[in-house]
Amino acid sequence: MKPVDLYRAVHDAGMYLRGDGDKLVVGHCEGLTAELRQLLREHKPAMLMFLAEAHDALAELLEIAMGVCDHYGDGLAARADMKRGCLSTPLHLRNDLLDHFRGCYPALGESVSREWQEDDASIAGRSAPTKTSSPQDVARSSTSSRRSKP
Numbered sequence: 001m002k003p004v005d006l007y008r009a010v011h012d013a014g015m016y017l018r019g020d021g022d023k024l025v026v027g028h029c030e031g032l033t034a035e036l037r038q039l040l041r042e043h044k045p046a047m048l049m050f051l052a053e054a055h056d057a058l059a060e061l062l063e064i065a066m067g068v069c070d071h072y073g074d075g076l077a078a079r080a081d082m083k084r085g086c087l088s089t090p091l092h093l094r095n096d097l098l099d100h101f102r103g104c105y106p107a108l109g110e111s112v113s114r115e116w117q118e119d120d121a122s123i124a125g126r127s128a129p130t131k132t133s134s135p136q137d138v139a140r141s142s143t144s145s146r147r148s149k150p
Contacts, residue, residue, distance in 0.1 A: 003050035068106035
């Protein structure tokens with residue numbers, strides 16, 4: 001079983017995983033079946049690697065997502081919405097979202113603005129509609145119609 005498939009099964013059962021050193025921590029483990037527990041034991045090293053790689057990919061995902069905001073001239077509230085959307089996208093869907101952004105905005109991987117790195121507290125509580133697609137919508141359906149490039 002691939003780590004992404006095992007993670008998806010855990011996520012679909014209402015649980016979450018995180019790595020803690022050489023330990024695999026299962027949260028909300030009420031839904032942990034004997035079969036899932038055994039699979040997690042068998043694939044523990046691969047799962048820890050998957051979680052570490054997902055964490056590393058998050059930094060790139062946020063960087064490119066903020067580049068998309070730059071591309072459309074989004075303000076601080078829209079940037080905050082985009083960041084929250086990326087962070088709330090389940091781990092097993094983040095690579096799909098990253099691939100979408102790379103495909104639609106290939107130049108962003110080369111040069112991305114760092115203006116978005118303002119203190120999160122300064123933008124908390126404000127909301128405004130974004131011009132960019134919802135990260136969850138994009139990640140849920142890689143076959144859905146995508147915003148055309150300007």
